[in-house]
Amino acid sequence: MTSKVLDTFLNENITDLKKRGLYNEIDSVQGANGAMITIDGKKSINLSSNNYLGLTTDDRLKKVAKDAIDSYGVGAGAVRTINGTLDIHIDLEKKLAAFKGTEAAISYQSGFNCNMAAISAVMDKNDAILSDELNHASIIDGCRLSKAKIIRVNHSDMDDLRQKAKEAVESGQYNKVMVITDGVFSMDGDVAKLPEIVDIAEEFDLITYVDDAHGSGVLGKGAGTVKHFGLQDKVDMQMGTLSKAIGVIGGYVAGKENLIDWLKVRSRPFLFSTAVSPADAISSTKAIELLMESTDLNEKLWKNSNYLKEGLKELGFDIGNSETPITPVIIGDEKETQKFSKRLYEEGVYAKAIVFPTVPRGTGRVRNMPTAEHTKGMLDEAIASYEKIGKEMGFI
């Protein structure tokens, strides 16, 4: 017999979430997650993927992935520290270091486990971490796992950061203090104030950690937020994911040789979880090569983003303080946000509602992710649907 306690716990909580409109039904996509998307046989304009540059379906990546399967098979076969380190993992890490302008890099199976791995390998219970209140869930979990004291910093508030850094360092209670931030905040699209953050870090000798999941491939002509500000020599740990603009899967940290050496012997997902597949490793490397060779896709991404943003702003929607392609249309109320997104879908536009607990209560938004792959026609159609539903629901 299975546990009654577990059944009661699950049933009560799921019912409660459903009642409050917080139970997220998961859609299943048939075929590629590109500029268009098919769900339950219905084709829509896709404004919800992180496939910023359209690389998930790029023929050049598909070709190297297929070749890798022929040469290496479908799995890495072991954890990296036993015999799962294939030559193509090393190639990927060399390419990542060149891409980020650092001495070395280490790759992981996902961005999420990379944050869990890297933060907890460097920080411990005798340390403190200054963490922006809007940092991604994987940063929060990585900080918790480290057992360091977590000091929440008001979002992008440099006075608050400076004050809390001063208090933490002058208290003499901690061996090391880290400041950790998203490069681009994933729900609002605003960019971290990295020049001020590194100045404060220099003043108090803080370790600097930037999660650039949404900045890589996007800012700095594709090289990311740190390069965008020219701060490669001032950020200790540049973390990123291979699952968004790069189009594949995986995570990484780029930094100095000694940091990467340490992560290779101390970060647990590297030591105890099997490496990414050969096809993943080689297609990620190819994507980075493409980004380093040409900025064409990056320019297209920005052109499309600016076009969508202008269109929505002109209609009178509140698109918050986004400085990047991430384009939230702030609705506020959770149920209204869900309804708006549902109506968009009925009109053929797939843009997800993002509500509490992913964002604070009362700040529900429909989040739009334009990509390099969208055509002007698709964006025009999306803007027309926003106009129709915005008027229908009384938002514009």
Ligand code: PMP
């Ligand atoms: N950091 C940030 C800021 C993210 O948005 C995400 C993805 N949602 C991650 C880390 C995790 O990356 P991955 O999807 O590769 O696990």
